[in-house]
Amino acid sequence: MSRRSGVLEFAVLGLLREAPMHGYELRKRLNTSLGVFRAFSYGSLYPCLKALVQQGWLAEESGRASDDPRATPLTNRRAKIVYRLTAEGKERFEELLAQTGPDAWEDEHFGVRFAFFGQTSRDVRMRVLEGRRSRLEERLAKMRASMARTREKLDAYTLELQRHGMESVEREVRWLNELIESEREGQGQREQRGPSGAHERAGPDPSDDSTN
Amino acid sequence: MSRRSGVLEFAVLGLLREAPMHGYELRKRLNTSLGVFRAFSYGSLYPCLKALVQQGWLAEESGRASDDPRATPLTNRRAKIVYRLTAEGKERFEELLAQTGPDAWEDEHFGVRFAFFGQTSRDVRMRVLEGRRSRLEERLAKMRASMARTREKLDAYTLELQRHGMESVEREVRWLNELIESEREGQGQREQRGPSGAHERAGPDPSDDSTN
DNA sequence: TTGCGATGTATCGAGCTGATACATCGACTC
DNA sequence: GAGTCGATGTATCAGCTCGATACATCGCAA
Numbered sequence: 001m002s003r004r005s006g007v008l009e010f011a012v013l014g015l016l017r018e019a020p021m022h023g024y025e026l027r028k029r030l031n032t033s034l035g036v037f038r039a040f041s042y043g044s045l046y047p048c049l050k051a052l053v054q055q056g057w058l059a060e061e062s063g064r065a066s067d068d069p070r071a072t073p074l075t076n077r078r079a080k081i082v083y084r085l086t087a088e089g090k091e092r093f094e095e096l097l098a099q100t101g102p103d104a105w106e107d108e109h110f111g112v113r114f115a116f117f118g119q120t121s122r123d124v125r126m127r128v129l130e131g132r133r134s135r136l137e138e139r140l141a142k143m144r145a146s147m148a149r150t151r152e153k154l155d156a157y158t159l160e161l162q163r164h165g166m167e168s169v170e171r172e173v174r175w176l177n178e179l180i181e182s183e184r185e186g187q188g189q190r191e192q193r194g195p196s197g198a199h200e201r202a203g204p205d206p207s208d209d210s211t212n
Numbered sequence: 213m214s215r216r217s218g219v220l221e222f223a224v225l226g227l228l229r230e231a232p233m234h235g236y237e238l239r240k241r242l243n244t245s246l247g248v249f250r251a252f253s254y255g256s257l258y259p260c261l262k263a264l265v266q267q268g269w270l271a272e273e274s275g276r277a278s279d280d281p282r283a284t285p286l287t288n289r290r291a292k293i294v295y296r297l298t299a300e301g302k303e304r305f306e307e308l309l310a311q312t313g314p315d316a317w318e319d320e321h322f323g324v325r326f327a328f329f330g331q332t333s334r335d336v337r338m339r340v341l342e343g344r345r346s347r348l349e350e351r352l353a354k355m356r357a358s359m360a361r362t363r364e365k366l367d368a369y370t371l372e373l374q375r376h377g378m379e380s381v382e383r384e385v386r387w388l389n390e391l392i393e394s395e396r397e398g399q400g401q402r403e404q405r406g407p408s409g410a411h412e413r414a415g416p417d418p419s420d421d422s423t424n
Numbered sequence: 425t426t427g428c429g430a431t432g433t434a435t436c437g438a439g440c441t442g443a444t445a446c447a448t449c450g451a452c453t454c
Numbered sequence: 455g456a457g458t459c460g461a462t463g464t465a466t467c468a469g470c471t472c473g474a475t476a477c478a479t480c481g482c483a484a
Contacts, residue, residue, distance in 0.1 A: 024432050032358050033370055036377030041472050046434060079478095080432070117369040146244050157329040158245055164387055165248030171383070175376055236463050253441050258465060291447095292463070 006103070007112050008040055008048050013057065013085065013093040014116045020061065020084040023049060037111035049083060057089030100124055105132035126183055133176040136169055143169070218315070219324050220252055220260050225269065225297065225305040226328045232273060232296040235261060249323035261295060269301030312336055317344035338395055345388040352381055 015021065015029055023045060030040050052058040061082040085093070097120045104113050110132050117125050143166050151159065227233065227241055235257055242252050264270040273294040297305070309332045316325050322344050329337050355378050363371065 022432075023434095033362070033366065034373075036355065036374060039472090041474095042434070043436085043473080044471060047470095111373065114373050115367075115370050118367040143248065150245070154245065155327075155330040158327050160391075161246075161323065161326050162248060168380070168383075171380075179372075234463075235465095251441090253443095254465070255442080255467080256440060259439095 007038065007109055008044055009052065010093075010096050010109075010116075011038075011040075011112050012045075012048060012052060013089055013096070014112075014119070016058065016083055016085040017090065017093055017119070020082050022080045022082045026083070034112055034115045038108075052089070053083075055088075055092075057086055057092050058083045059086050060084075098124060100127035100131065102131065102135075104128045105135050122183055122186065126180065129176055129180050129183065133173060133180070136173050136176070140166065140169055140173070219250065219321055220256055221264065222305075222308050222321075222328075223250075223252075223324050224257075224260060224264060225301055225308070226324075226331070228270065228295055228297040229302065229305055229331070232294050234292045234294045238295070246324055246327045250320075264301070265295070267300075267304075269298055269304050270295045271298050272296075310336060312339035312343065314343065314347075316340045317347050334395055334398065338392065341388055341392050341395065345385060345392070348381055348385050348388070352378065352385070355381070 011030060011034060012026060015026060021029070023042070026049075027040065027042065027045050030038070030045075049058065053060060061084050062079070097116065103109055105128055110128070113128055117128075143162070147159075147162055147166070154162075223242060223246060224238060227238060233241070235254070238261075239252065239254065239257050242250070242257075261270065265272060273296050274291070309328065315321055317340055322340070325340055329340075355374070359371075359374055359378070366374075
């Protein structure tokens, strides 16, 4: 339950806060909603769920189809194990939400933190966004220094790769700037639940309205 | 030596092709030159080096500072172990370079492959670039479908995260398009060693000319 | 009724990371 | 010249993650 699985813990608690769920669905949500940046496997998820139950933050609501007390998840006809957030788990999540330490803006954590921004205060959001931005600016500085140092020695393709990498980071900084600006504008007004139209762009192609 | 370490193997062979090096320097190069996308730790590198020596692709040129035959890396005053590519290793690298299978355009491999584009033929470059592009377009299609399916159910921040993620992928596709176009333009002309000015942008801030 | 893909829980080997240990070197300070 | 500090350099390990896989049921369609 260290660095990486801390993210998983956070995401699981956050998702279960909205509604009880079983492992399979939890994993699907993780890898679609939040999963553009992160992917988790069953090999991580199931042990994590067990650990969270152990901690008392989750409770199992075994949806047994059979009354047979001998039934186990393997022998039982259909053994969904539904997980529900306990009061302690809710507290734990609030606690994690309020944390704005450096962990919150590292690559591994930031995406998931952002996905749950709607459940926290603007103070916290601002701190995380600004922390992330300064983290990326540090990285940019290093990349620039490194490129200045090595630019002559490098292959054209290697250079192009570095250029593209740097542009990606620069782009993310611009994105953060817009978000921060958007949070600032919201100040004093009603407590709003999202970035205020920093991007008013068109949605995905409406011809693709598959409900599949 | 499977999926992931295959990347490390490739990168090590490629770097040593230019010049013999010892582990420490190898790792520095890995995490600056190619390292915008990937990072490798000693825990991966040293075992990999040993395995490559085992395979006969690398040879150790122990730069012993002492003549004492009892000297080991630990007791010796300064035990650099310089690795050199053998003829077999060179062959192996050519073989890997020529591979254009699906592996070559997955997230883990593509960056490193690209960094060594200068050492391969345009045919191979085209296949890898186009493979990568279609891979990303698949992903885009899935993301669009997923967004169309869930857009109403989602929090504004989650949506914004997905939007940003999708834009990142779209941006990479545009980059690939430019590169492919650039390779096509080079067709028939001299075998050129890099992307032909798809990006003529200014370099990093020239005020930062630290030689450090 | 047979086959297939989605749903669902669970485990394992292989591999990677961050931390750490140990040791030397050059440069700097006091 | 003694002490400190950061860079250089090799090496290992606990802990964690992933991809693959096993097993079982369900719904559906040919």
